[in-house]
Amino acid sequence: MISQGVKSTEQCGACGGVLVRDSGQFVHGGRLWWGSEGRCRACGHGWCEEDTGGPTPEPLRRALLAKHGAARVRTAVPLTGRVGLLRALREHRGLSLAEARSAADELASNGLTGTLVETELLAAALRRHGVEAVVEPAEPVPGASSGGSSGQDSAGR
The missing domain is CATH 3.30.1390.10 (Ribosomal protein L7/L12, C-terminal domain/Adaptor protein ClpS)
Structure with a gap:
């Protein structure tokens, strides 16, 4: 299975503690899926969400691209x-x-x-x-010529 993920932290809305979020994209059954789950280290508040068929939410795509590159x-x-x-x-x-x-x-x-x-x-x-x-x-290899990009991505954006 092809997958890629990213971890982040944010403030828990329930108690103000540190919430750890684990999000990612993966291919299952020939389709693009994305998922996100989180749990507060202090109070244990948590959730899990997963979806397929539609586009991955842009905040998740941006986080994956920032961590792993295009x-x-x-x-x-x-x-x-x-x-x-x-x-x-x-x-x-x-x-x-x-x-x-x-x-x-x-x-x-x-x-x-x-x-x-x-x-x-x-x-x-x-x-x-x-x-x-x-x-x-997608990043150019040092010393190689770059061909530029139209800005369109593989998801059609």
Whole structure:
């Protein structure tokens, strides 16, 4: 299972003590899930929440990206055809044909960025459609030329 998490602390709303929150994203059954749970060290107040199907809440995505950095998914080899790529993008991300074409152009040039979990899930969808895809850190390697980014991520934001 592909997963990535982050721990944080905040003030407990029940007693004012230190609340420890453990949050993350993971892939289960071919779908993106996110979860968050927390417990106060002082009073024991706690909760757990989990969801799939919709986007991961932005505060959680930002925390994952801040801790682990972004990942980039790109095609592994130059494309000879775009049918599999367009199908994968439309099915995986629910894009119109025009949106899928734009995302395909970005994927084939600079790649799409997101959390490691998001990019691995997209790469798996691409591979199911016969598109060789690789996931790598999005930060430029020292000494390598940077290709820039359009700002669009693998989650379509």
